[in-house]
Amino acid sequence: xxxxxxxxxxxxxxxxxxxxxxxxxxxxxxxxxxxxxxxxxxxxxxxxxxxxxxxxxxxxxxxxxxxxxxxxxxxxxxxxxxxxxxxxxxxxxxxxxxxxxxxxxxxxxxxxxxxxxxxxxxxxxxxxxxxxxxxxxxxxxxxxxxxxxxxxxxxxxxxxxxxxxxxxxxxxxxxxxxxxx
Numbered sequence: 001x002x003x004x005x006x007x008x009x010x011x012x013x014x015x016x017x018x019x020x021x022x023x024x025x026x027x028x029x030x031x032x033x034x035x036x037x038x039x040x041x042x043x044x045x046x047x048x049x050x051x052x053x054x055x056x057x058x059x060x061x062x063x064x065x066x067x068x069x070x071x072x073x074x075x076x077x078x079x080x081x082x083x084x085x086x087x088x089x090x091x092x093x094x095x096x097x098x099x100x101x102x103x104x105x106x107x108x109x110x111x112x113x114x115x116x117x118x119x120x121x122x123x124x125x126x127x128x129x130x131x132x133x134x135x136x137x138x139x140x141x142x143x144x145x146x147x148x149x150x151x152x153x154x155x156x157x158x159x160x161x162x163x164x165x166x167x168x169x170x171x172x173x174x175x176x177x178x179x180x181x
Contacts, residue, residue, distance in 0.1 A: 034158055035080070041161045042077030045168045046070050052172035062175035065109045069168050072101055076164075095132055116174045120167035127160030 007017045016024060022031055049070030053063050076098070078084065085091045102125050106113065113121065134153045142149075 034154060038158055038161045039077060039081050041165045042073055042080055045073040045165045046077055048165075048172050049073060049168050052175055056176055056179050058175040058179035061109065061112050062171075062178065065105075065112055066168075066171060066175060068101075068105060068109075069171060072105070073164070073168065091132070091136065098128075116167075116171050120163045120170065124160045124163035124167060127156045127163060129160075131156035131160060 003017060004014070007014070021027075022029065025031075047070075049066045052058070053066040053070060058066075079094060082088070085094045106121075131153050134149070134156060139149045139153070
């Protein structure tokens, strides 16, 4: 109801709110596919973290880590889906916020992260950071074709999201195993 109300305030037709974007625009099925899969992976990480947090008796640190991971993944999912960083809030503020959350996560849960296996989390942060760096800095320095720069930027982003999901799956598995013993 909220979405319909907000859409009405901005004079957006109901049919445009209800229908799939590719269908509305008449684009083939593959348009935006990699981006859409990335959004699904963010959503999967969110779901796995939150489900694990609230489904079992796991220790307090694991629960806090997974709750933060789920909320952070959800924020990244919403940002990616609605393009908050491009259209509404701005990349500088959001990127600094994401950096601060990442540093907090790495510092606050360093012992637990070492036990889980830090590699995929660090690699995901590195790939996502490279995507942001490539988008904000490298594209402006090198005048390459737009398709090439998009391929590299989105490739880093997709690899980062994939490693992110892998890490949170491992963190959830670790929490469930350590909670069962």
